[in-house]
Amino acid sequence: MNNSHLELLKQLAEEFQPRTDANTRATVETESTDAFATLVDLARDMQSRLDQQQNRIRQLEQMVETDELTGLYNRRGFLRRTREAMARAARYKESGLLVIADLDGFKLINDHHGHAAGDAILRHFGQNLRTHTRADDFVARFGGDEFAILMVGSNPDVAEPRIRDLEKATLRFPLIWQGTALPIRASFGFTIYHANSDVTDLLKQADDAMYANKHAKRALPRNSHNAA
Incomplete structure (x- = not known):
């Protein structure tokens, strides 16, 4: 190359x-x-x-976590929200109310008007509870004819009048069922929660207060009970 x-x-x-x-x-x-x-x-x-x-x-x-009949929280969902509220109360030193409500005479409605009417009563009452509570409150159907409300951050000083107002508001209007007005009656009980409250204890306290209210109404003369 x-x-x-x-x-x-x-x-x-x-x-x-x-x-x-x-x-x-x-x-x-x-x-x-x-x-x-x-x-x-x-x-x-x-x-x-x-x-x-x-x-x-x-x-x-x-x-x-949703009750199929009423669209409210069920027991599982309510307990989760309650535990979250307890954790928040411990963090920010808050307080609030846990309320139990139980329908009065619900079995008679089922017996006299049928279970469809009973279901309608449950939906009606549940909607009344939701309408007359705040957006931040949690409302649940615990099962049967028992309901629960968690009023987050409520002032304990106005607990009594607030529960009375809620009771009056939710029971004011009857359910019209097949042309018949079915009155809504319920007993309420509540307890105040604080930072160190136990969920199980709160539920028992509110439940006991509700049954005390229910038994007290049964002990009243019929005319007094109707007037209330």
């Missing part, structure tokens, strides 16, 4: 090298852009799937 041949090869190498580097850079840049776009699409897809799963979890939690 003579010098002219070597010179030609050098020239070809010099011309080929820049061209190869440029092509390589272009290829890498193209592949990098495609890979980045793929990663973005993958991240968006994963986020979409995660959002769907979270929405599904929230829906399942709502189903598990």
Whole structure:
């Protein structure tokens, strides 16, 4: 190989090298852009799937914690919210009210007008409770004809009048069932919770107060009971 041949090869190498580097850079840049776009699409897809799963979890939690008949919280949901309120009370030194309400004469309604009327009474009473409590309060049907209300951050000094007002408001309007006015009657009991309150103790105290109220009304003469 003579010098002219070597010179030609050098020239070809010099011309080929820049061209190869440029092509390589272009290829890498193209592949990098495609890979980045793929990663973005993958991240968006994963986020979409995660959002769907979270929405599904929230829906399942709502189903598990909701009373099917009234649409209120059920016992499970109410207890969870109550424990959360207890934790908040401990953190911020808050207080509030836990209320138990039990319908009076509910069995007679079922016996005389049927279970469909009884279900309508439960829905009617539950809606009255929800309407006449604050948005921050939690209302639940505990089961049967027993309901519970957690009044978060309520002032204990006005507990008595507030419960009386709630009782009057929820019992004021009868349910019209197949042309017949079915009166709504219930007994209420409450207890005050503080930072160190125990949920089980609170429920027993409110339940005991409710039954004391119920028995006191039964002991009244019929005319007095009707007037109340």
